[in-house]
Amino acid sequence: MQKNRSLLALILVLVIAAIVALVNVPFRLGLDLQGGSQLTLLVRPSPEVPQITSSVMEAVQSVVRNRVDALGVSEPIVQSVGTDQILVQLPGVSDPAQAERVLGGTAVLEFREETASQEIRVQLDVRIQEATQIALELEALKASGEQGQIAEKQAEFDRKREEIQALNLQLYEKTPLTGSNLEDAYPEPAQVGAGAWNVGLVFDNEGGELFAQLTRNLAGTGRTLGIFLDEKLISSPTVPAEFATTGITGGRAVIQGNFTVQDANELAVQLRGGALPVPVEIVENRTVGATLGRDSIVRSIYAGIGGLVLVLIFMVVYYRLPGVIADLSLVIYAILTLASFSLLGVTLTLPGIAGFILSIGMAVDANVLIFERTREELRAGKSLYRSVESGFYRAFSSILDSNVTTLIACVALFWLGAGLVKGFALTLGIGVAVSMFTAITCSRTLMFLAISVDDLRKPELFCPNLQNVRKV
Amino acid sequence: MRLNINKQRQLWWTLSAAVVVAGLISMVISWQQLGAPLRPSLDFVGGTRLQLELDCSVPGNCDRPIESGTVRSILTSQGLGSSSIQVVGEERQALSIRTSTLDVEQRTQLVNSLTEELGSFDAQKSQIDTVGPTLGRQLFTQGLLALIVSFAGIIVYLSFRFQFDYALFAIVALFHDVLITVGIFSILGLVLGSEVDSLFIVALLTIIGFSVNDTVVIYDRIRETLAQDKLNRPIDQIVDEAVNQTLGRSINTTATTMLPLVGIFLFGGETLKYFALALIVGFLAGVYSSLFLASTLLTWWRERNGQGMSPVPEGPTPGEASPDSNEG
Numbered sequence: 001m002q003k004n005r006s007l008l009a010l011i012l013v014l015v016i017a018a019i020v021a022l023v024n025v026p027f028r029l030g031l032d033l034q035g036g037s038q039l040t041l042l043v044r045p046s047p048e049v050p051q052i053t054s055s056v057m058e059a060v061q062s063v064v065r066n067r068v069d070a071l072g073v074s075e076p077i078v079q080s081v082g083t084d085q086i087l088v089q090l091p092g093v094s095d096p097a098q099a100e101r102v103l104g105g106t107a108v109l110e111f112r113e114e115t116a117s118q119e120i121r122v123q124l125d126v127r128i129q130e131a132t133q134i135a136l137e138l139e140a141l142k143a144s145g146e147q148g149q150i151a152e153k154q155a156e157f158d159r160k161r162e163e164i165q166a167l168n169l170q171l172y173e174k175t176p177l178t179g180s181n182l183e184d185a186y187p188e189p190a191q192v193g194a195g196a197w198n199v200g201l202v203f204d205n206e207g208g209e210l211f212a213q214l215t216r217n218l219a220g221t222g223r224t225l226g227i228f229l230d231e232k233l234i235s236s237p238t239v240p241a242e243f244a245t246t247g248i249t250g251g252r253a254v255i256q257g258n259f260t261v262q263d264a265n266e267l268a269v270q271l272r273g274g275a276l277p278v279p280v281e282i283v284e285n286r287t288v289g290a291t292l293g294r295d296s297i298v299r300s301i302y303a304g305i306g307g308l309v310l311v312l313i314f315m316v317v318y319y320r321l322p323g324v325i326a327d328l329s330l331v332i333y334a335i336l337t338l339a340s341f342s343l344l345g346v347t348l349t350l351p352g353i354a355g356f357i358l359s360i361g362m363a364v365d366a367n368v369l370i371f372e373r374t375r376e377e378l379r380a381g382k383s384l385y386r387s388v389e390s391g392f393y394r395a396f397s398s399i400l401d402s403n404v405t406t407l408i409a410c411v412a413l414f415w416l417g418a419g420l421v422k423g424f425a426l427t428l429g430i431g432v433a434v435s436m437f438t439a440i441t442c443s444r445t446l447m448f449l450a451i452s453v454d455d456l457r458k459p460e461l462f463c464p465n466l467q468n469v470r471k472v
Numbered sequence: 473m474r475l476n477i478n479k480q481r482q483l484w485w486t487l488s489a490a491v492v493v494a495g496l497i498s499m500v501i502s503w504q505q506l507g508a509p510l511r512p513s514l515d516f517v518g519g520t521r522l523q524l525e526l527d528c529s530v531p532g533n534c535d536r537p538i539e540s541g542t543v544r545s546i547l548t549s550q551g552l553g554s555s556s557i558q559v560v561g562e563e564r565q566a567l568s569i570r571t572s573t574l575d576v577e578q579r580t581q582l583v584n585s586l587t588e589e590l591g592s593f594d595a596q597k598s599q600i601d602t603v604g605p606t607l608g609r610q611l612f613t614q615g616l617l618a619l620i621v622s623f624a625g626i627i628v629y630l631s632f633r634f635q636f637d638y639a640l641f642a643i644v645a646l647f648h649d650v651l652i653t654v655g656i657f658s659i660l661g662l663v664l665g666s667e668v669d670s671l672f673i674v675a676l677l678t679i680i681g682f683s684v685n686d687t688v689v690i691y692d693r694i695r696e697t698l699a700q701d702k703l704n705r706p707i708d709q710i711v712d713e714a715v716n717q718t719l720g721r722s723i724n725t726t727a728t729t730m731l732p733l734v735g736i737f738l739f740g741g742e743t744l745k746y747f748a749l750a751l752i753v754g755f756l757a758g759v760y761s762s763l764f765l766a767s768t769l770l771t772w773w774r775e776r777n778g779q780g781m782s783p784v785p786e787g788p789t790p791g792e793a794s795p796d797s798n799e800g
Contacts, residue, residue: 032743035596040607096600100576282575283604291596292523296743303739307732314728350743351674354736358678358751361729362685365721368728369689372721398692401633405688406681408625413677416618424674428681 007445015332018339025342030349030423033297035290036091037099042283043084049278052084059277061086067102070269086280096287102266104282108231109179109271112172113214114223124167131160168233172226175214181207183251185271187264190256197264199255199271208251215239216247227255229267296350304357311364319371321461325450326367329442333363337434341427351424359431362406366439369395375463384451384459392444399439403432477715478708481768488648488765495655502658510654511661513669516612518605520574524586525566527594537564538590546585547571550578566597573602615673619650622677626684634691641769642687645761649683650676652757653750666746675750682729683758686722687766693718694770711771715763726759 031038043052043060057080064086068076077089090099114121138153183202190196203211218225220241227235234257239248259267312330315323337356341348374391378384410432413425450456477484499509506512514521528534538559547555547569555571567586574582579600587593623643630639653676660666693714701710730752737748 042604042606095595097576097580104576281604282602283607285600285602287598287600289594289596289598291594292599296740300736300740300744303735304732306739307735310731310735311728314724314731318724351671351747354744354747355678357732357736358682358729361682361725361732364728365685365725368721368724372718372724376717394696398689401630401688401692402685404629405626405684408629409622409677409681409684412618412622412625413674416614416621417674421615421618421670421674424678428678 004445004448007441008449011332011442011445015335018335021339021343022335027342028345028347029297030347030352031089031091031286031293032288032350033293033348034091035288035293036089037093037096037285037287039088039090039096039099039103039282040081040284041086041088041103041280043086044279044281046278052278056277057084057086060280063276064088064103064280066272067269068099070272071099071102073099085283092290093287096285098262098266100282100285102269104280108229109182110228111175111177111211111214112226112228113175113218114171114226114236115173116223120167120171124164124171127160127164127167131157131164134160165232168226169231172228172233175210177203177207177210177214179271181210182271183207185268187259187261187268188254190258195260197259197261199257199259199264199267201253201255201271203251203253205251208249211251211253212247212249214247215243216245219244219247297353300350300353304353307357308360311360315364315367319368320464321450321456322367322371322374322447325443325446326364326371328446329367329438330360330363332442333435333438334360336438337431340430340434344430346426346430347423348427349423351421352427355424355427356431359428359435362403362432363435363439365402366395366399366435367443369398370439370443371462378459378463384457384462387462388447388451392440392447396440399436403436406432474716475712475719475763477712477764478768478771481764481772484764484768488652488761492648492651492655495651495658498655498658498662502662505662510658510668510672511665512608513667514570514601514603514608515669516608518573518603518608520571520579520602521600522569522571522579522583523566523599524569524583524593525561525597526590527592528565529594530592533591534563534565538567542589543567543569543586546589547582550582550585552582573604611670611673615670615676618673618677619680622680626680630688630691634695637770637773638691638695641766641773642684642691644769645687645758645766646680646684648761648765649679649754649757653679653754656753657750668746671743671747672750675747675754678751679754679758682755683762686725686759686762689721690715690718690762690767691770694767707774708771711767715767719763722759722763726755729755 041060041064043057045052049056061078061080065078068078068088068090071090071093073090073093075091077087079087081087088099088103090096093099134153134157138150138157141150141153181203183204184200185202186200187197188200190198214225219239220243222238224236224238226233227237235255237256255267257263257267312327315326315330317323319326337359340346341356346352370391373395374387377387377390382390407429410425410429414422414429417425502511503509508516526534526538540557540559543557543559544553547553547557552571555569558568560566560568567590571582579602583593623646626646627639627643630642657666657668657672661668694711697710697714697717698707733748733752733755736744737752740748
């Protein structure tokens with residue numbers, strides 16, 4: 001009885017602690033429940049970086065984290081998965097397009113100097129004229145609504161644009177000034193034109209000097225400064241002659257690209273975060289709207305609770321007094337398991353909730369095994385006390401073996417699975433472990449407490465129709 | 473109720489074989505039609521799925537149902553004519569489109585032209601999934617690997633706790649449960665077009681965990697009864713007795729597990745519906761295989777290897793349904 005009493009105290013303490021934990025530590029809901037985006041980035045090797053080592057992964061991860069932080073998402077998760085993937089979770093983001101653009105872009109910023117050669121410039125001017133002509137024809141066609149011809153013209157225009165891009169690359173020579181010299185980048189409204197935005201740049205000391213040198217070279221020559229982003233010319237300002245002696249000093253510049261406020265902000269984010277050392281590709285994007293997630297959580301939880309209530313009723317009807325005790329320990333089980341979820345920081349996903357509901361089934365199974373055994377012993381004519389005792393004792397090896405095999409499956413899932421699968425394995429595994437404790441300790445303690453009360457010490461409360469069986 | 477499991481074991485085996493074979497046939501047909509034994513979802517083959525719902529808080533936005541023809545022509549004009557389109561929801565205001573993998577620009581363009589033609593969508597109720605084909609393969613191989621590893625783990629554990637033949641037949645029963653579930657979903661894929669996603673692999677692994685439970689409980693009882701048997705009864709009697717003693721527990725446990733599952737299947741969210749169904753099918757197959765296959769196969773094996781104790785007495789004696797657990 002002494003042992004029984006201390007066990008009872010232990011259970012009570014655990015339950016109170018669990019309730020305190022549940023009240024104070026909020027659950028971490030998965031993106032499928034609270035809504036948001038989950039992106040998986042695949043890191044690819046490049047000619048410069050032929051192998052993805054862990055230090056490359058760390059570098060990519062830190063750039064990605066910087067960009068995520070700049071997006072202003074609360075509680076984002078950035079973690080590497082396997083050897084070459086990065087998982088990014090953005091709770092509450094319902095427009096994944098922006099996140100995708102910001103995270104996937106390499107954003108290599110370069111400042112190039114126009115060559116003195118006139119030949120390419122002339123070619124380029126001709127191409128630009130041709131492109132303008134095609135663009136005009138395209139507009140005219142769009143008014144007529146002739147689908148086939150529009151597509152043809154559009155293709156011609158795209159070809160022309162590519163030619164221009166190629167010529168641009170020839171026209172400009174690389175300089176030592178790149179995005180790595182940036183200290184800051186920020187969107188700022190353009191002075192002219194409503195709604196147009198620029199990206200302001202601040203260079204570090206070295207970058208400031210390089211920029212001054214570059215602008216000094218170009219000032220007054222009529223040649224332009226090419227600002228390239230990912231090998232594409234974004235803007236090509238000229239430098240006024242007045243800077244011919246000193247160049248533009250102070251280490252500040254502006255990219256005028258006639259941006260929208262969103263584009264300007266995205267570009268600034270990409271530039272601030274630094275360039276990715278290797279290209280990344282977005283291989284997975286799962287976005288769930290917030291309401292959709294809430295709908296399915298509510299419906300699934302109601303369905304699960306409905307089923308559980310039926311289980312609780314069934315236990316009392318079928319197993320009588322032990323059924324009541326099983327229900328009590330099932331409730332304790334649910335409280336303890338949920339508390340371990342929130343204490344261990346388990347992210348609850350929809351499959352995770354399913355895993356939890358299933359683990360309740362497991363917890364019931366252990367009780368059913370014990371009570372069936374108890375009934376057998378009673379039918380065999382043993383005393384109530386001995387029946388209950390050997391019920392627990394005999395059922396133990398079955399409970400152990402069956403739970404260990406389930407745990408083996410959980411470990412395999414957790415070890416090899418990813419994302420949703422991992423969450424499910426973890427919740428089911430925790431559930432199974434806690435159910436062993438509650439079935440063996442809680443049910444047992446409560447059961448012996450019950451049979452220490454005279455009024456409850458009636459075999460009929462444990463096994464209906466026991467007399468009939470004995471008479472046979 | 474008393475079952476003579478071993479007397480009709482040919483019947484149980486035939487029944488299981490029939491369902492398994494039906495599933496296998498369906499998988500072959502499905503292989504010819506779809507190139508895979510089951511209809512694979514986005515998770516495995518890659519692609520983009522857009523689930524959009526019109527924003528009905530905008531006045532005049534939900535006046536008329538979405539016409540799939542309109543959607544089809546928008547998709548065709550963007551070179552996505554082979555995509556599958558479903559107009560869903562009672563009011564037919566929601567749309568589910570599955571296309572080849574789209575990048576951000578293509579997707580934005582598609583959503584923009586859909587918005588232009590159909591009205592604005594509610595971002596809160598939309599879902600966008602894009603899975604690259606490589607990732608799908610990876611998910612699949614990971615799942616398969618997890619399946620094999622758990623099989624191996626269970627064999628090792630059961631060989632250690634019981635004997636190797638117990639472990640072997642437990643695995644046979646597990647294969648049976650997995651095959652039946654996969655087979656039935658293959659049939660569902662052909663008939664109803666239901667797809668299997670990564671949750672299906674989770675379901676298969678759960679089925680393994682649960683159905684081996686049942687088998688272990690019965691084997692545990694067989695082992696115990698064998699150890700206590702002083703009459704040197706034949707193995708089939710001992711197995712029958714063990715199965716009957718655990719029958720009440722098997723039925724009750726299955727019932728209590730089924731209740732929440734059926735609840736989720738009938739009333740739960742869309743995502744979990746087929747997950748719950750897979751579990752229902754698998755658990756039922758699991759109980760059946762534990763009761764009727766794992767036990768009879770063990771009997772057959774032990775009889776064949778001369779471990780069947782004394783020869784089988786003539787005719788079964790079903791009338792003697794007395795509680796046999798009287799130990800000294």
